Amino acid sequence: MFLNQLDLTTALRPSLLPEETLLFVQDAVGLYEGKYKIPQYQNGHAYLTSHRACYVDNEEPRKHSVAINLKDVEHPEFYAGFLKSSPKITFYPKPSKRLSLSTRGPPTLSGNNATSSPVSITPERYGSPLRTLASSPAPAPPTSATWVCPICSFSNPVPSNFDPATANAHTPLPPCLACGIKPPLVHVVKAAITAMTNRQSSPIAPTPQRAFNDHGNFLSTAGLSNDLAASAPTTSVQCPRCTFGNHPSLLSCEMCGASLISIADKRLELARNIGRSDSPGPSLTNLPLQGESIECIKFSFRGGGEKIFYERLKNALVQRKWLLQSAPPIPKPNRLSGVFDDGYVTGSDQNERDPERNKVVGIAGLERRGLEQRRNNELMLGTAFEDLEALMTSAKEIVALAESFASQANLGTNGNSEASALLSQSASALGLVTTKDMLRSGSDSLYVSELSRNLAELLTDDTRGILKREGGIITLVDLWALFNRARGGVELxxxxxxxxxxxxxxxxxxxxxxxxxKSGLLVVQGRDRTDEKTIASLLSWFRELHSEPPVGEVSWDWRLFGRGVTAQETAERFDWSVGVASEELEMAEEKGMLCREQGLDGLRFWENWLVNMPADCIEG
Amino acid sequence: MASTSAAGPSNNKPFQFPPHYAFPPFFTLQPTLSTRTSQLHSWSQLIQAYCRHHHLFSLTLIDALATPLFHNAPLRRQLSARDARAIVDWMSSAEGDSRAEWIGAAPKKAAATAAAAADGDEDTRGRFWVFWRKPEEWAGVLEAWVDATGQRGSVLTLYELAESDATANQEFHGIDAELLQRSLMVLVKRGKAQMFGGEGEMGVKFF
Known part of the structure; x- marks a missing residue:
């Protein structure tokens, strides 16, 4: 299966695997299967991680979210967009799967398409070369090789049944569609061969079975477009103001400083209202996701961001982080000698292999080992910070090292546990938290919404139990401080x-x-914690007070009325902060469930017997 | 405290306080509207019942604060002067069914005094009527009594009405002269009675 089920976190973001890192997020993305829109997958967020490309739907995130494992991806393809057609990135699955598919006969999908949306197979906009490119990865690419008429220079299609290998002078050739002059045979053969070589020169050629598909057409433009896609639009982002070609990861023009994003944003604002009902692409009526017959999946970027996505996607495909888990650790220089170990040897093996080390025992041995360890660390840090690439590859080691430093620092100072917890948290937070540069910073709304999800994740993370520790409710200011501390002082x-x-x-x-x-205090709490629940828990506590005698002599009938409580007592009872407790009490009072008593010893809250006197009380 | 005689007909039995009276928050005026309305109703009823029981027609605020009405000694709770004033203000409003009225304060001045009361306790010495029966209701009671005793057409002095032995078992026995006059004026307006006479010795004739 090319499309995989995607697990979401509580904040409706893809839950990352261990080692997996988030590379890029983009909103306003739709999915295509082949050249057909997949219904219900038309408005969502695209998440690019080091392992996967994920789509999370805005409307029904739990239902309509899929991921493509990058390891299943043969190659991505970029399409820059044309007129009303949005820029797209196409993911082709690994060919082995497609082979097995195509031997099974014509893909079931194309049959579906034919019934569901009877779009003519030949592209409507023949004159637009870009359009042709865009539709090339579709299940039945309609265009074939073209030959240019030497008389009128009109581009004619090479006939579908034309085979350059068997063609001879007697092969019937159709005349030029524009001027009606028959082309010379050599000319057509050349065109056909060029098309074929183009196709074969693409990294991994589409299978021959596929080349002659249902319609017997030559599949030539697929290869052509690959070449084009690789060379033309992705390498630079043209500045809208000065037309300087910038590197795709830049956010503002290197020459004139104009924002490279704002333009797309303005379009986005417009597009948001319009919706994509008028999008030129046809859409599927049923969902092909379960089927294995997926030719390719396209991410359509209606809100821009496709260039950065593509750039990072290519990097991720090059880096192949998913291989890391089984991969050996980076080569370590062997002790003293400086010779690089092959890294396959684990620590214990090394000990056995090293007669030298075993000879030195006792304190000297311990000291020596410590020295070695330090030297090793020094080397690792040295190489890691040498350049950024190296840091990336040895990130795993560095994080482990940082954590061990943190625990050592804690041992040494015997410091408070909170600080050390934060230290270790900050290390893990490095990979977890959305930073502004992970997104296109021009798009504030996306940053904020990602931040919002981030926060929700932090709050609902059971291992940290932030909300639970605070009695299910925390003031926004406290949370803000906590969050920024968890970020470890970067990207506040x-x-x-x-x-x-x-x-x-x-x-x-x-x-x-x-x-x-009411006082304007902002607090954060779980969605399941409603006012009604709070009141219910308060009231049940008040009911308990009817049966437990209050401390000291009281002048009223506590069996009947219970007793009044202060905000302080409530805070202790429910593990709230005092501010929250008094706000909750006042909320309950406002709902008519409690009433207050302003005494000499401060404000106390009672069950509201003013409105409803207990029945037995009225009789007595 | 009260202005008139304390010798009522039902004064033998002690006054039965309502259950709210034993509930400590009853002595703090509630900020929440619905609770506050309910509380004010309870207070209004308590004050009326208390005055009816003790046969009181008007109260002086500062003095009344010390009485069991506003001060629950066993509970060690007391209504503050400001809250008591708020309750009386509410009782005199239309919402409180005009069951009280500040004495010597015209309706317009009432607003001014209320404002003054907010910043100081200057006005706590004010007296107020407690209308456990309103003047209109008193008029009805008087007329019914006159009817029942067959005194229609005869002339009675106000003193006779309030203090004579003939009215000893009536509710309006011992009624404040000023309140009695107001009640009779209601009858006069309706054309059911006529008042005459001068200072100190006023008479009334029922038709």
Missing amino acids: VSPTDFEKAARLWDKLKLPVRLRRF
Whole structure:
């Protein structure tokens, strides 16, 4: 299966595998299967990780989310967009699967398509070369090789049944469609051969079975487009102001400083209202995801961002992080000699192989071992920071080292546990947290929504149990401090962004919510914790107070009325902060469930017997 | 405290306080609207019942604060002067069914005094009527009594009405002269009675 089920975190983001890192996020993305839109997969977020390319739907994220494992991807293809057709990135599955498919006969999918949307197979916009390219990866690429008429220079299709190998002077040739002059045989043969060689020169040629498909057409433009895609549009991003070709990962023009993103953004604003109902692509009526007959999957980038996505995708495909898990650690220089170990030998093996080390025992041996260890660390740090590439490849080791440093520092100072917990957290947070440069920073809304998901993840993470520790409710300010500390001092989040992110929880249907108390205090709590539940828990506590005698002599009938509680007592009872407790009490009071008593010793809250007197009380 | 005689007909039995009276938050005026309305109703009923029981027609706020009405000594809870004033203000409003009225304060001045009360306790010495029966209701009671005793057409002095032995078992026995006059004025307006006479010795004739 090319498309895989995607597990989502509580914040509706793809849950990352160990070692997996998030590379890029883009919103306003739709999915195509072949050249057909996949229904219900038309408005979502695309997440690019080191292992996968994921699509998460905006409307029904749990239902309509898929991932493509990059290891299954043969090669990606870029299409820059044309007029109303959005830029797209096409993922082709590994050929082995396609081979087995095509031997099974014509793909079931194309049959589906033919019935569901009877689009004529020949492209409607013949005159547009880009359009032709765009449709080339479709199940039945309609175009074949072309020959250019030497008389009128019109591009004619090479006949479908034309085979350059068997062609001779007697092979009937159709005249030029424009001027009606028959072409010379050599000319047509040349064109056909060029087309074939183009196709074969692409990294891995489509299988011959596929070349002659249902219609017997030559599949030539697929190869052609590969070449074009690799060379033309992806290597640089043209500045809209000065037309300077910038590197795709740049966010503003190197020459004139103009934002490379704003243009796309403005279009996005417009497009958001329009929707994609008028998108030129046809759409599938049924879902082909379960089927194995997937020719290719396209990500359509309606909100821009496709260039950076493609750039990072190519890098991810080159790096092949998914191989890392089984791969040997990076070569380590052998002790003293400086010769690089092959790295396959584990520590214990090394000990056995090293007679020298075993000879030195006792304190000297310990000291020596410590020295070696330090030298080793030094070397690793030295090589790791040599350049960025090296850091990337040895990131795993460095993180492990950092963690061990952290634990050592903790041992040495015997410091407070919170600080050490934060230290170790910060290491793991490095790979976890959305930073501004992971996204196109021009698009603030995307950054904020990702931040919002990030926050929700942090809050619902059971291993940290932030909300539980705070009694299920935490003030926004406390959370902000906690969050920034968890980020370990890098990429701090501004309070404005933070509040904006928190306000998005409702819209993104995340499992936490932001609540404003009457006094304006903003707190964060789980979505399942409603006012009704809070009141119910408060009232059940009050009912308990009817049966337990209060401390000291009281002048009222505590069996009947229970007793009044202060915000302090409530905070202790429910593990809330005092501010939250008093706000919750006032909320319950406002709902008419509690009433207050302003005494000399402060404000106390009671069950509201003012409105409903207990029945037995009225009789007595 | 009260202005008139304390010798009522039902004064032998102690006053039965409502259950709210034993509930500590009853002595704190609630900020929540629905709870507050309910509480004010309870207070209004308590004050009326208390005055009816003790046969009181008006109260002086500062003095009343010390009485068991506003001060629950066993509970060690007491209504503050400001809250008591708020309750009386509410009782005199249309919402409180005009069951009280500040004495000597015109309706317009009432607003001013309320404002003054907010920043100081200057006005706590104010007296107020407690209408456990409103003047209109008193008028009805008087008329019914006159009817029942067959005194229609005869002339009675106000003193006779309030203090004579003939009215000793009536609710309006011992009624405040000013309130009695107001009640009779209602009858006069309706054309059911006529008042005459001068200072100190006023008479009334029922038709």
